[in-house]
Amino acid sequence: MVWYYTELYLVLIYFISLLDIATASDHSRGQDFAPYHFTDKELIYYRNEVKSLFYESLDNYLEIAYPFDELLPISCVAKKRNFDDPGDIITNDVLGNFTTTLIDALTTVAVFNDRDKFKELVNLVKETFPNGFAIDSTIQVFETTIRILGSLISAHLYATDPSKKVFLGDDYDGCLLDLAIDLGDRLLPAFLTNTGLPVPRINLLTGLNGLTMDLVQENNVAALGCPMFEFTMLSVLTNDAKYEIMTRYAFDKVWSLRSDLDLLPMSLNPQTLAVYTQISGIGASIDSIYEYALKGAILFDDQDLYEVWHDSYTALNINSKQDWLYANVHQYTSMLATPWIDSLSAFFPGLQVLNGDIEAATYQNLMSLKLWDTYGGIPERWNFQPDCPLQGLNNSELVDKVLPLEWYPLRPEFIESTYYLFRATNDPFYLNTGAHILKDLKTRFKQKCGLAGIQDIRTGEPQDRMESFVLSETLKYLFLLFDDKNEIHKTRDNIIFSTEAQPMWISTELKHRYSRNRYFNETIYVDHIRYVVDEDKRKLEKELKNSKNSKQFDLVKGIKRIYNEEAMSPAMQQIHDRFKYQISEYYKPGMCVISNFTQHKDRYQNKVMLSSNLLNNFSKLFEIENIYNETLIKPDYLKYYDQMEINDQFYKIWSSGKAISTPSSSTFSMDIVIDLPGKLRWNMLGNGDIQLDTMYGRRKIRLEKIYPNDLDTYGNYAEETVFSRLDRNDIRSERCIEVGNNTSVPYIYRATRINGIFLSESNNIYINKKAFISDEAHEGGAKFNLFDNFGLNKDHHLLLECIPIVNIFLE
Numbered sequence: 165m166v167w168y169y170t171e172l173y174l175v176l177i178y179f180i181s182l183l184d185i186a187t188a189s190d191h192s193r194g195q196d197f198a199p200y201h202f203t204d205k206e207l208i209y210y211r212n213e214v215k216s217l218f219y220e221s222l223d224n225y226l227e228i229a230y231p232f233d234e235l236l237p238i239s240c241v242a243k244k245r246n247f248d249d250p251g252d253i254i255t256n257d258v259l260g261n262f263t264t265t266l267i268d269a270l271t272t273v274a275v276f277n278d279r280d281k282f283k284e285l286v287n288l289v290k291e292t293f294p295n296g297f298a299i300d301s302t303i304q305v306f307e308t309t310i311r312i313l314g315s316l317i318s319a320h321l322y323a324t325d326p327s328k329k330v331f332l333g334d335d336y337d338g339c340l341l342d343l344a345i346d347l348g349d350r351l352l353p354a355f356l357t358n359t360g361l362p363v364p365r366i367n368l369l370t371g372l373n374g375l376t377m378d379l380v381q382e383n384n385v386a387a388l389g390c391p392m393f394e395f396t397m398l399s400v401l402t403n404d405a406k407y408e409i410m411t412r413y414a415f416d417k418v419w420s421l422r423s424d425l426d427l428l429p430m431s432l433n434p435q436t437l438a439v440y441t442q443i444s445g446i447g448a449s450i451d452s453i454y455e456y457a458l459k460g461a462i463l464f465d466d467q468d469l470y471e472v473w474h475d476s477y478t479a480l481n482i483n484s485k486q487d488w489l490y491a492n493v494h495q496y497t498s499m500l501a502t503p504w505i506d507s508l509s510a511f512f513p514g515l516q517v518l519n520g521d522i523e524a525a526t527y528q529n530l531m532s533l534k535l536w537d538t539y540g541g542i543p544e545r546w547n548f549q550p551d552c553p554l555q556g557l558n559n560s561e562l563v564d565k566v567l568p569l570e571w572y573p574l575r576p577e578f579i580e581s582t583y584y585l586f587r588a589t590n591d592p593f594y595l596n597t598g599a600h601i602l603k604d605l606k607t608r609f610k611q612k613c614g615l616a617g618i619q620d621i622r623t624g625e626p627q628d629r630m631e632s633f634v635l636s637e638t639l640k641y642l643f644l645l646f647d648d649k650n651e652i653h654k655t656r657d658n659i660i661f662s663t664e665a666q667p668m669w670i671s672t673e674l675k676h677r678y679s680r681n682r683y684f685n686e687t688i689y690v691d692h693i694r695y696v697v698d699e700d701k702r703k704l705e706k707e708l709k710n711s712k713n714s715k716q717f718d719l720v721k722g723i724k725r726i727y728n729e730e731a732m733s734p735a736m737q738q739i740h741d742r743f744k745y746q747i748s749e750y751y752k753p754g755m756c757v758i759s760n761f762t763q764h765k766d767r768y769q770n771k772v773m774l775s776s777n778l779l780n781n782f783s784k785l786f787e788i789e790n791i792y793n794e795t796l797i798k799p800d801y802l803k804y805y806d807q808m809e810i811n812d813q814f815y816k817i818w819s820s821g822k823a824i825s826t827p828s829s830s831t832f833s834m835d836i837v838i839d840l841p842g843k844l845r846w847n848m849l850g851n852g853d854i855q856l857d858t859m860y861g862r863r864k865i866r867l868e869k870i871y872p873n874d875l876d877t878y879g880n881y882a883e884e885t886v887f888s889r890l891d892r893n894d895i896r897s898e899r900c901i902e903v904g905n906n907t908s909v910p911y912i913y914r915a916t917r918i919n920g921i922f923l924s925e926s927n928n929i930y931i932n933k934k935a936f937i938s939d940e941a942h943e944g945g946a947k948f949n950l951f952d953n954f955g956l957n958k959d960h961h962l963l964l965e966c967i968p969i970v971n972i973f974l975e
């Protein structure tokens with residue numbers, strides 16, 4: 165009977181909520197629901213709005229611009245490849261005269277479950293390319309892989325999977341896969357280089373013939389490694405392993421070029437391996453390499469890829485992470501290299517969610533939200549740390565200084581991460597973000613024939629361009645955010661979105677078929693792989709001889725083994741005979757901001773609904789405004805543009821009215837880096853404490869310096885009594901005694917982060933005392949004595965400059 169009562173209770177609540185809707189509905193906009201309750205009715209409305217934005221734009225494209233690549237949303241004409249100037253790579257890299265918009269948009273229609281339209285578009289693609297991609301266009305291999313090849317593969321999966329709503333069955337003849345094979349074969353020769361790394365561009369008709377040096381010299385690491393994902397899918401679907409082997413070789417090779425901090429450079433020459441920029445980070449040029457390491461690990465069930473992800477993510481957290489963003493750092497020293505973040509890096513929280521790292525994702529995504537709040541979009545590049553005095557500048561000059569790249573072409577990454585976070589947390593905060601963006605799309609970005617980005621965020625000037633990712637990614641993620649019951653969310657397949665938001669999945673059957681039947685027959689590629697692994701040719705030859713059928717030899721495994729060994733040796737050579745101890749990156753204290761919402765009567769308290777943890781229980785919701793108060797500067801024309809998270813209606817419904825944002829601390833923080841040769845290991849204990857049995861590897865610890873009466877990182881005032889109880893004498897040496905045998909301390913240190921992980925107020929770090937001294941060379945390293953730089957008091961606190969670090973204990 166309990167069950168019965170529960171049911172009744174729900175009905176009652178539902179009834180009450182209907183009443184609320186009736187009284188609060190916003191008839192002026194012709195909607196029969198009250199916004200920001202996120203009822204089914206409201207979500208249906210949002211989904212329909214997204215669909216109509218999509219179809220309006222797509223239909224206009226089909227009518228006006230097809231068969232060319234894009235539609236210009238303001239001037240309402242086709243945007244074509246620049247046929248006159250093949251050197252116009254900015255235009256031509258993605259516009260191969262291959263109906264980019266049409267092909268990229270196919271699976272958004274599939275995600276809408278619109279079978280008729282899907283069928284119509286698939287047939288249109290088929291009709292458009294009777295001879296495959298025999299087009300005399302030089303294009304970028306990476307962009308063509310993700311936008312065209314990936315879309316064809318994903319649409320083929322939809323068309324052939326009977327469990328999907330748009331399954332085409334007998335209405336489909338496999339034409340998309342045929343086209344994918346044709347395109348794959350035209351792109352693959354890009355990997356026939358001295359190194360096995362691909363050149364950035366190729367001609368779809370004539371291949372590498374006639375390409376000038378400037379077109380093939382510099383390639384970025386995302387473009388070098390990432391084709392692995394789409395091409396491995398192509399191998400799985402065709403049984404032809406050459407796509408996987410060639411591109412996976414390149415992926416592994418790229419990873420072998422990391423520094424001993426496990427940081428990759430952003431771009432290099434695929435023929436010579438000369439590095440163009442020794443800068444690492446998560447933004448443009450490098451972003452998708454991490455994405456495909458993790459996504460590939462999941463989709464292909466591949467432990468080696470997971471290790472690439474794990475090691476690079478660890479390295480980024482140690483060397484590049486700040487609280488709210490990842491900075492670009494030098495690949496070898498990890499010193500801050502550029503004071504900006506790219507719009508593209510807004511995808512990273514989505515990846516962190518996929519890794520189960522929701523708290524970290526929440527922080528990074530809030531940064532993007534604040535950028536949108538400030539600029540009405542995500543600037544292509546935003547400078548978070550002014551490099552020159554900003555005093556005396558007027559507002560437009562300030563905005564100018566902080567936006568080195570001032571456009572927003574409706575990129576999807578912020579919406580993508582918001583979608584992932586909503587899936588992971590169910591927090592209506594993210595639905596609110598989506599609703600806000602949808603409203604912006606309708607009011608600020610919609611133009612006569614489609615959706616247009618912003619050319620100049622400083623002035624609001626629109627951009628007469630609708631890149632294919634607007635229809636394939638931006639609107640797809642927005643739709644899925646509002647579509648809880650989409651088949652993507654209900655299936656048990658491991659559906660993974662490509663970096664172009666193309667859903668990919670592999671059934672068990674497909675996987676078995678591939679492992680049983682794959683072949684590698686094309687001598688040109690077999691020979692090339694032999695050639696590029698020249699150094700270990702003998703070993704490989706032996707492997708080939710030993711394997712029963714040389715054609716089916718598992719080259720991927722052979723190559724991987726070679727590279728693992730190769731990667732070890734420089735790392736071993738790099739082992740330092742001394743540890744580095746440096747103090748870097750000072751964090752400046754911020755001012756207090758306490759959000760001052762009016763308290764509203766909580767009518768929804770008993771309602772069975774999600775609650776917004778971010779609104780009610782996240783004390784740092786407004787810290788970003790503080791920390792970046794000098795560079796988050798609104799352009800004048802957006803003066804009255806509201807912060808979406810304090811939208812009054814949303815707040816009234818979802819806040820308990822008790823939301824308090826803690827004031828920013830008045831303390832001073834710094835990072836110390838302890839870098840010892842050897843493998844990084846640690847234990848995170850259940851309660852968030854950290855146990856360190858060795859100090860090998862690189863550790864970055866943030867220490868907060870607290871004076872009596874300071875407001876600390878956690879929003880507490882430091883009481884004076886604490887300071888007199890602490891002991892500053894180093895029991896291991898005399899040097900702290902000189903300070904006068906005065907055991908009370910003027911200030912204390914406390915660790916608040918270790919390797920990018922946030923410690924809570926009550927967390928401690930416990931270090932094994934033995935780890936502090938090495939009397940013998942270990943793992944190739946030299947002797948060290950960390951006590952030379954630290955100390956230890958009788959309460960087991962670690963001392964820095966004779967000052968106790970109150971939550972690091974040596975035992």
Ligand SMILES: *[C@@H]1O[C@H](CO)[C@@H](O)[C@H](O)[C@H]1NC(C)=O
Nearest residue numbers: 231232247261262292299300
């Ligand atoms: C571009 O594609 C269109 C449509 O397929 C075709 O008519 C045209 O000849 C192509 N242009 C070039 C220069 O290849």
Ligand SMILES: *[C@@H]1O[C@H](CO)[C@@H](O)[C@H](O)[C@H]1NC(C)=O
Nearest residue numbers: 556557558559560561562800
């Ligand atoms: C800001 O200062 C610049 C340079 O002094 C000037 O050209 C510009 O008109 C000023 N803008 C405004 C809005 O005052």
Ligand SMILES: *[C@@H]1O[C@H](CO)[C@@H](O)[C@H](O)[C@H]1NC(C)=O
Nearest residue numbers: 404682683684685686715716
């Ligand atoms: C490749 O080799 C396999 C096995 O050796 C064979 O079954 C298959 O027909 C060959 N495929 C092609 C396209 O030559």
Ligand SMILES: *[C@@H]1O[C@H](CO)[C@@H](O)[C@H](O)[C@H]1NC(C)=O
Nearest residue numbers: 753754755756790793794795
């Ligand atoms: C930002 O905050 C700092 C310190 O809290 C303050 O000194 C500075 O004037 C603020 N800058 C702006 C532009 O508001």
Ligand SMILES: *[C@@H]1O[C@H](CO)[C@@H](O)[C@H](O)[C@H]1NC(C)=O
Nearest residue numbers: 756757758759760761762763
């Ligand atoms: C905060 O709200 C209270 C009560 O509504 C009001 O008296 C006070 O002036 C507000 N403070 C600020 C800084 O706006």
Ligand SMILES: *[C@@H]1O[C@H](CO)[C@@H](O)[C@H](O)[C@H]1NC(C)=O
Nearest residue numbers: 523775776777780781782783
């Ligand atoms: C508030 O957040 C903390 C961690 O951020 C969590 O442990 C706690 O359960 C949350 N409290 C509520 C009431 O949601």
Ligand SMILES: *[C@@H]1O[C@H](CO)[C@@H](O)[C@H](O)[C@H]1NC(C)=O
Nearest residue numbers: 893900901902903904905906
């Ligand atoms: C500090 O204490 C040490 C041993 O406890 C003693 O030898 C030394 O004289 C003292 N120094 C002063 C300045 O009191």
Ligand SMILES: *[C@@H]1O[C@H](CO)[C@@H](O)[C@H](O)[C@H]1NC(C)=O
Nearest residue numbers: 887904906907908909910911
């Ligand atoms: C001991 O140190 C504390 C903190 O630096 C200082 O306030 C106090 O005056 C010192 N006492 C003596 C006797 O020097």
